[in-house]
Amino acid sequence: MEVALRQAAGQGLRLEGIAWIATQQKLQALVRTDPKGFVHVDPGDPWWAVIPRSEWPHGLAEEIKPLWHETHGDRQSELTLHLSAGGPLPLAQREAWLSSLQGCLATEAEEAAELVDPYAEAWRELLQETAEAERSAKIGDDVRRAFARVIAPTRSSTSGAAFSFGGRPATRVCEPCEPDL
Template identity: 30%
Template sequence: SSDSNVSEPLPVAETFTFESDDAPLSKVARLDTMVTLLDAVNFGADLDSMDYLEDRDWAPKEEDERNVSQLLIDQLEFADVVIINKIDLADEPSVGRIEALVHRLNPHAKVLRSTKGDVPLESILNTGLFSMEEAARAPGWLKELRGEHVPETEEYAVTSFVLRSHRPFHPARLNALMDSKLFSAGAVAASKSVAGAPGAHAEGEAEEAEEAAAAAASSEGLSEATKAVMRGEAGYIVRSKGIAWVASGEGGMTYRGDWSHSGRLVGLEPAGRWWAAIPKENWPEGMTPYGWVDEEGVGDRQTEIVVIGMGMDKERVEAALRTCIVTDEEFAAGPAAWAEWEDPIWGDVDWEEHAAEQDGEEDEEEHGHDDCGHDHHSHDCGEEGCDECEEDGHSEGEEDDAEAEA
């Protein structure tokens, strides 16, 4: 592991695979084990934090836009061994909730408990556990998306489902839900340490409850049942990841959304073009886009999001998410009507600038249609990195965008 608490694990791992004219690192060293150390007392609060690295003076360089929550998830999901430290300062239910969530987010990781970081050396040295291929395939959300069974932890109510739809999200309704208490790691945080001192999350619970109530009260077009979910009455979504179709006029018809969320930070960024927005003569020969539907105005436009929660009533939470999808009448109105809607998600996107960025990136890719390295500028994602599309399942027979290391 790195000596910096702000290191991103994938770049560290890739350092061992770079070829160079000089002796590559892999000739003199090997990456044996990726270890992540979690603070049992502050894990929930950090996962729920809205802080950026620069807010905590953790940013190694200026203009570092990463946030604490996403970096924590990156380190957790990429680890071979996760050590839950300071268990002497946290109560057993809190440690149990953290352990259950870790198992769900990273099913292949070995999970240890420790006090003052004391673990057997043989559990982290010369284990031979690290594999770049396995690390890329490891995140629990990716296994869920591929349809692999990941056992749910009933004792601590860690559950999941995949939201799929070939209709777009209504931006205003979705924004209200995204800003609610539903998206939170509140269920993970300890309310008290064993010494009786309030945890960091507990101190802000009253303020968060007020914010959630205000968001619910201002959510026009949402049912009372959905507003109850927004107040956290059906549990919490701790982690979600996937792609989304947003009814954002022609921009939403052309570009898919990359959805990445951890704790309270929900990222929904415009990324690469839908294949349906590209003339078929420009498609790779013999390619069938992932999830293609022969329906006018649809094609491969879709939403597919893995949702992982704690204490979550899956039926109620999925129903709340589906109320944010356009109705049949709204869908029939079409992109011209959608462009007139209030759009707090992508309303400020400069689509010409985004198209230029995408075209420039495509020119650099040998496959001619890959959107790695897209810019993040809405809803606080701050996440970078791409992997093989087959891991993320966004198209068949062609590479696409998949942030498998997140």
């Protein structure tokens, strides 16, 4: 992809947007070329597909429904091409550039293979933070589901409550201690 972007920049084209990189399933790639022709690929936000739905803002599912793919979620590439000098991009140049980008798409064999991640080292810290956030969100979801299954206090006791987790029999917990007098 970077080769195609460098070629485009060398032809006076600028590009910006987000990309789904085969080796980075969790984070968007923020892609841009600058006026000097340098290519920048930086880590972006996590894809909504990797964030538990309980963490989504209200209305997001409906908002991104047109983008949603059953297998890939919201992962996609969305790039805008600019002619550095301004004005419209000639059709032949646009088609050649699009063909070059289509050559960057992963084949089924490449998707199945373990590809070398060119961004692993540069993105390591953010990926670790993202993994920790996902782990915390999953724990939070598990706790919320568990407490959603809490049953009312038993009638035989006013000081304890019975809880049922994961379909297991109710367990009495949280008996308060008698105060020292």
